[in-house]
Amino acid sequence: MCNGCPALLRHGYxxxxxxxxxxxTESTFNTTSxxxxxxxxxxxxxxxxxxxxxxxxxxxxxxxxxxxxTIGILKGYALKFGFWGKGFERxxxxxxxxxxxxxxxxxxxxxxxxxIGNEHLRTLDKQEGVDIGFYQPLEVKVEIKDGELLCxxxxxxxxxxxxxxxxxxxxxxxxxxxxxxxxDYTNKICAVETNDYxxxxxxxDINAVMEDEKHRTPHRCTARTT
Numbered sequence: 001m002c003n004g005c006p007a008l009l010r011h012g013y014x015x016x017x018x019x020x021x022x023x024x025t026e027s028t029f030n031t032t033s034x035x036x037x038x039x040x041x042x043x044x045x046x047x048x049x050x051x052x053x054x055x056x057x058x059x060x061x062x063x064x065x066x067x068x069x070t071i072g073i074l075k076g077y078a079l080k081f082g083f084w085g086k087g088f089e090r091x092x093x094x095x096x097x098x099x100x101x102x103x104x105x106x107x108x109x110x111x112x113x114x115x116i117g118n119e120h121l122r123t124l125d126k127q128e129g130v131d132i133g134f135y136q137p138l139e140v141k142v143e144i145k146d147g148e149l150l151c152x153x154x155x156x157x158x159x160x161x162x163x164x165x166x167x168x169x170x171x172x173x174x175x176x177x178x179x180x181x182x183x184d185y186t187n188k189i190c191a192v193e194t195n196d197y198x199x200x201x202x203x204x205d206i207n208a209v210m211e212d213e214k215h216r217t218p219h220r221c222t223a224r225t226t
Contacts, residue, residue: 043118048072048142048151050079050111051099052168054175057209058202062127065117071110071179072142072149078107081164081192084134084156095197096165099172100135100156110185112175113142113151128154163195167203 046069053059059066081097092098101109116124128135135154142151169192176186 044115045118045121046149046151047114047116047124048074048111048140048153049114049175050074050101050109050153052094052171052175052202053114054112054181055171055178055206056175057206057213058171058175059114061202061205061209062123063116063120065120066114067116068179069113069115070144070149071181072113072144072151074101074109074111074140074142074153076103076105076107077101077109077140078104079109079189080159080161082156082159082161084129085158085160093202094165094168095199095201096168096195097162098156098164098168100159101153102155102159110176110181111142111153112179112181113144113149130154133157163193165197165201166194167197167201169194171203171206 044065047053047066049059056066056068078101080100080102082100083092083097125131125137128137130137135156138153138155140151140153141148169189173186173190176189
């Protein structure tokens with residue numbers, strides 16, 4: 001976790017502050033969700049990421065036990081960009097639409113399956129805003145090269161379409177390339193239309209972590225498979 005990294009401290013404070021703002025906002029959503037997942041073992045669970053958490057450095061900001069497991073494809077869903085209802089844009093740390101999945105016949109979403117320690121199940125839920133009804137956790141069957149895996153993923157509640165920011169798209173593109181998603185799918189992500197936001201964002205924190213990692217010995221992850 002980039003000990004002493006000012007950027008991470010700023011990000012943590014900002015995220016906590018905005019989460020507290022959202023928790024004080026009246027909502028019509030039913031925030032009750034299923035938090036138990038059948039793929040949880042004694043020490044880890046499998047998580048299917050398709051948005052900004054495609055990038056290791058983004059996911060590990062709050063979930064440092066995350067290790068690459070494999071890539072996979074979720075069939076019967078389409079990738080969408082938007083936000084949680086209307087009127088909450090001021091609370092959006094990405095300054096634009098973020099990724100979600102929507103059921104759609106004959107569609108598919110590629111992503112990364114991460115193996116994460118059970119101690120970070122709660123922090124991942126918190127990152128996805130499960131406690132305030134932003135996303136809800138789902139169990140999905142993800143196809144991999146030699147079969148399928150049952151994974152935890154997240155779907156946005158009260159989805160409202162919105163252009164994503166250039167920074168969010170950049171993180172997704174970096175993650176897709178980092179983990180070897182198919183080239184045609186990666187190119188599709190990198191061609192997504194964006195808004196014109198050009199100010200600070202979570203990408204600044206991620207860049208700080210990536211720069212710091214250049215000067216540290218890489219963490220060896222025993223969960224990786226080929």
